[in-house]
Amino acid sequence: MRTQCPKTHTTPDSEGVTAISPGSRPAHPGKQNDAQEIWAMRGLSPGTQDVFTLTDGERIHAGLHKSDVYPCVTSLRDLPDDLVLLNSRVFNKRFVEAGLKCWLIKSNRIRKSDRLLAYLDAVPAPKRATATCLNRKHWFEYSLPKTPDLLVSSGFVARSTKALINAVGAIAVGGVHGVYGLPSGTSRSLQEYLVTANLASRVVAHSGNLHKLEINQLNALLTEYRKSSSTNG
DSSP: OOOOOOSSOOOOOOOOOOOOOTTSSOSSOSOTTOTTOOEEEOOBOOSOHHHHEEOHHHHHHTTOOGGGEEEEESOOTTSOTTOOBOOHHHHIIIIITTTOOOEEEOTTSSSOOHHHHHHHHTSOGGGGOSHHHHTSSSTTOOOOOOOOSEEEESEESSSSOOEEEOTTOOEEBTTEEEEEOOOTTOHHHHHHHHHHSOGGGTSOEEETTEEEOOHHHHHHHHHHHHHHHHHHO
16 A cells, blocks of 8 residues: 555754763753753664664665655764764765765655655565554654754773764664754764763763763763863853
């Protein structure tokens, strides 16, 4: 049966040794329109990455055009530790050409191309039988978050995590957190703050030498950064 387009639509739209409690700060602070408020959100969980996120090869094989997808990042694991900026050149080299998941299908939109509708029609029922998809009126319709200013890895094995300035405008998906609300000209300062902080001594190891930076812990770090910037400024 032909996939039906929904009639309704959600608009897409340093260093210290003090431990950071996972419950230090709400995951989604208020005052998001305050220019001085910086907040973080978990990466988008569209339903199943097997369906909603594609490598460039998978996109081409599915017959989808780049107009059918958003750029996205699902992991920062394979990127160099000293990388600061994710621009179009780096995105193409490190994600598109490297065969990593890099495209999020635009199934959230009211108007979809015939190509994308055909792709959605071809998804087997078992493959989209996730709790997230089953709880939607239209299994493929997700709410698109705003484009984050910074992309931050939720998992890390060194003393700190990876963080990139999101110049390419990628959507944070899965294990990549997004940081929002940065005042103009502060992205590099915060990026440096996050990658130089000794986080390994402040968060509990998740498994072996893998550390997990929870969203509330990241928001606590952002609060520290903002207070430190106010004091130093």
